[in-house]
Amino acid sequence: MLESEVPQEGNSTLKGHRKAIYARGADGRIGIVPSAGWEVEEIVTMQAVDDLNRLAEDARQRIAAGLTSPLEYHMHRCRMDVLLLSQATGLWQWRIRRHFRPDRFARLAPALLVRYAEALGLSVEALKRVD
Amino acid sequence: MEFQHSHASHCESGVISSMIRHHGLPISEPMSFGLASALSFAYLPIVKINGLPLVAYRMPPKFIIKGLQKPLGLKMRFEKFHDPEAGERRLDQLLGEGRVVGLQTSVFWLPYMPEDLRFHFNAHNVLAYGRDPASGDYQLSDPVAEHVVTCAPADLKRARFAKGTLAPKGLLYYPLNQPQTPDWSKALPAALRKTARIMLDTPLPIIGVRGIRRLARAIERLDANNVQHSKMFIGQVVRMQEEIGTGGGGFRFIYASFLQEAAELLARPRLNELSENLVDIGDDWRDFALSAARMIRDREPVAPGKLADKLRAIAEREKAFFLDLRRAA
Numbered sequence: 001m002l003e004s005e006v007p008q009e010g011n012s013t014l015k016g017h018r019k020a021i022y023a024r025g026a027d028g029r030i031g032i033v034p035s036a037g038w039e040v041e042e043i044v045t046m047q048a049v050d051d052l053n054r055l056a057e058d059a060r061q062r063i064a065a066g067l068t069s070p071l072e073y074h075m076h077r078c079r080m081d082v083l084l085l086s087q088a089t090g091l092w093q094w095r096i097r098r099h100f101r102p103d104r105f106a107r108l109a110p111a112l113l114v115r116y117a118e119a120l121g122l123s124v125e126a127l128k129r130v131d
Numbered sequence: 132m133e134f135q136h137s138h139a140s141h142c143e144s145g146v147i148s149s150m151i152r153h154h155g156l157p158i159s160e161p162m163s164f165g166l167a168s169a170l171s172f173a174y175l176p177i178v179k180i181n182g183l184p185l186v187a188y189r190m191p192p193k194f195i196i197k198g199l200q201k202p203l204g205l206k207m208r209f210e211k212f213h214d215p216e217a218g219e220r221r222l223d224q225l226l227g228e229g230r231v232v233g234l235q236t237s238v239f240w241l242p243y244m245p246e247d248l249r250f251h252f253n254a255h256n257v258l259a260y261g262r263d264p265a266s267g268d269y270q271l272s273d274p275v276a277e278h279v280v281t282c283a284p285a286d287l288k289r290a291r292f293a294k295g296t297l298a299p300k301g302l303l304y305y306p307l308n309q310p311q312t313p314d315w316s317k318a319l320p321a322a323l324r325k326t327a328r329i330m331l332d333t334p335l336p337i338i339g340v341r342g343i344r345r346l347a348r349a350i351e352r353l354d355a356n357n358v359q360h361s362k363m364f365i366g367q368v369v370r371m372q373e374e375i376g377t378g379g380g381g382f383r384f385i386y387a388s389f390l391q392e393a394a395e396l397l398a399r400p401r402l403n404e405l406s407e408n409l410v411d412i413g414d415d416w417r418d419f420a421l422s423a424a425r426m427i428r429d430r431e432p433v434a435p436g437k438l439a440d441k442l443r444a445i446a447e448r449e450k451a452f453f454l455d456l457r458r459a460a
Contacts, residue, residue, distance in 0.1 A: 001384060001414055013247035018277055020140045022161070022384035024410060030161075030388035032138065034277065040417075040424040041373045047366045047427055048181070049247050079239065081182055084251055088294040121240070121289065 003033050011037020013045040052079050063130055069105030070130045071096070071116060078120045088119035134231055134260040136272040136279045140381055142256040143195045144169065145274025146233050149258055153231050156203065156310040160274075164189075165389030166318060167198030168325040170382055172449075174337050174346040178296060180252065183367040185296075186346065188382045190329070192235065192254040192297060196304060202318040203310040211300040215292045218301030219284065222259060225305060231260045231272075235302040237293030243273070243280040253297040259287075315396040323393070323460035326386075330453045340450045347442035353435045361433055365423045373420055383413030401459045408452055415445050 001023045018034040025031055056076035062068040075085050086093045091112075099105050099112075110124075117127045134153055137160075139145025144164040151158050164170070171190045178185040190198075193209075200207055212218035225232050238244055238252045258272040260279075268281040282290075291301045330339040337345050346368070353361040373381070387409040394402035419441045426433045 001410065001417070013245060015245035015247070017245055018138075019275065020138045021381065022140055022388050030384065030391055030406070030410070032140065034138065038373070040369065040420050043424040043428055044366045044369045044373065044420075045247055047362070048250065048370060051363065079181075079249070079251060083179070083182075084295045087298075119294075 006033045006035045007038035008036045009039050011039070011042040011045075013037075013042055013049075052076060060130055063102075066102055068100045069102045070128055071105055072100045073130050074116075074120050074122060074127055080120070085116075085119060089115050091115070134272065137274070138277050139274035140385055141189075142274055143192065144385070146256040146258045146272075147196050147199060149272060149274060150231055150233060150306065151199070151203070151205070151310050154306055154310055156312065158203075158310075159388075159392065161385045161388035162392055163195060163199055164382075164385050165326075165393065166202050166313075166322050167195040168322045168329065169195045169198065170326050170386045171329050172339055172342045174342045174349070176337070176349065180296060180367070180371075181250065183364060184349075186368050186371040188372060192256075196233070199310075202313040202322070204308075204313075205310040206307040207304055208307050209302060209304045211302050212292075213300075215288050215301060218291060218303070219288055222303055223262070225303070226259060226261055230305050231258055233258055233304045234287075234291055235299035236287070236290035237295075237299065238290075240286055240290035240293055241273075241282060242286050243276070243282060251293070251295055253293055253295055253299055315393075319393045319397055320460045323456055327453045327457035327460065330449065331457070340446050340453070343442055343446040343449065347439040347446065350435045350442065351439040355435075358433055361435060362427050365435070365438060366427050369420045369423045372416065381413075383409050383416060387413065399459065405452070405456055405459060408455070412445065412448050412452060415441070415448065419445065 001021070003023045003025045006021050006023045014037045018036055020032045021035045022030050023033045056073055059068055059073040059076055063070060063073060075082070080088070082093050082096050085096055089096070099108060113124045113127060117124045120127065135149070137145070137149055139148070139160045141160070141164065144160045148158050148160045148163040151163065169190045171187065173187040175185040175187070196207055199205055210221060212221065222232060234257050235253070236255050236257055238255045239249045241249070258274070259269050260272055261270040262268065263270055263281055266281070268283050269287050271280050271282055273280055291299055293299065333339045336342070350365060353364055387406040390402045390406035390409065394400060394406065419438065422441065423438055425431045
């Protein structure tokens with residue numbers, strides 16, 4: 001890649017940050033050129049972000065229908081899956097899935113709520129709420 | 132000595148080269164990357180990031196830091212912690228002694244990162260060089276950021292003790308002695324040979340040139356009826372290539388820069404030719420990423436076979452390249 005070919009299209013996911021890219025200058029030496037972003041990166045990043053948002057939105061609708069608990073929503077909001085939440089809380093995956101049942105979640109022990117809230121970086125109050 | 136931040140392409144080579152420069156040995160990011168033989172390729176279907184396989188374009192975390200110890204006569208100390216409080220105390224103690232300290236962190240819990248880039252990826256590296264006396268925030272040099280940043284203690288602790296794949300467990304590292312200028316005529320050819328060996332001779336079919344072919348096959352076999360999954364899969368490959376600490380094309384360009392430095396130090400112009408070769412291969416990787424992104428956005432039909440062919444062409448070129456590199460070393 002030549003210095004003049006370093007993408008400067010702007011990538012909204014970088015929020016104004018610039019990346020260091022190595023490219024060949026006019027003298028043939030390869031060195032760092034700051035890049036404002038490449039559309040390709042934006043596309044694949046937004047693909048992942050959109051997919052996570054879709055999962056959270058889907059969970060939110062199922063909460064309204066009484067099919068799942070706020071725990072599942074917050075898990076997706078925090079960009080986690082059951083495996084990662086299990087590793088972060090030290091709980092078995094099947095237990096977490098059981099806590100996705102609204103009736104189970106409603107009578108969850110305070111200690112468990114604290115554990116979930118800590119792993120997700122939320123307060124216990126926020127964990128019970130869906131906005 | 133006042134700490135000097137520099138913008139780098141990759142977190143680990145950026146942190147360790149800053150650290151070594153801080154300890155008095157001028158070394159570029161590409162030199163630390165190349166000297167540690169960090170260029171690679173690995174397709175790891177069993178290690179999952181967000182439910183999709185890990186694709187790496189370089190050697191595993193800590194490989195660069197560890198790999199520089201021998202050529203530079205450097206002794207690094209690594210410390211992990213069970214208890215986050217202990218990890219924080221130890222960091223404060225080291226900073227109090229006036230050291231700069233490397234840290235492994237999660238990307239997700241670092242608040243200064245752009246929101247859309249905060250995924251649960253645990254093998255990020257930053258360098259701590261002090262604490263702001265007024266706010267108590269840690270002063271960090273994140274090599275992929277243009278300027279130094281600060282981070283509140285609670286956030287940094289969370290990032291250092293994140294759980295999941297490649298969990299950092301509070302890892303911190305710092306040098307115990309002064310790095311020395313190596314004997315280039317020995318260290319460089321050894322590093323070149325090692326990279327050629329990793330790419331060509333690793334007896335696992337998921338590492339090196341064979342790994343690229345294996346990935347091509349996995350892409351080819353994606354279920355044609357499940358376009359959504361196919362898109363997520365190829366998106367993941369490109370994300371790992373372009374996003375996660377600079378990725379495939381980017382690493383090829385860093386290594387090409389290293390080859391230029393090596394050509395000069397060894398007075399071997401052949402390495403300059405190889406460097407140009409590798410820049411072209413890096414461009415092929417970018418071309419692959421571009422095609423994949425166009426398919427994800429439906430600007431062209433999703434055709435896994437076409438992407439697989441591109442990967443095979445890259446595999447072929449890389450094979451020829453590393454054979455040449457071995458000969459030149």
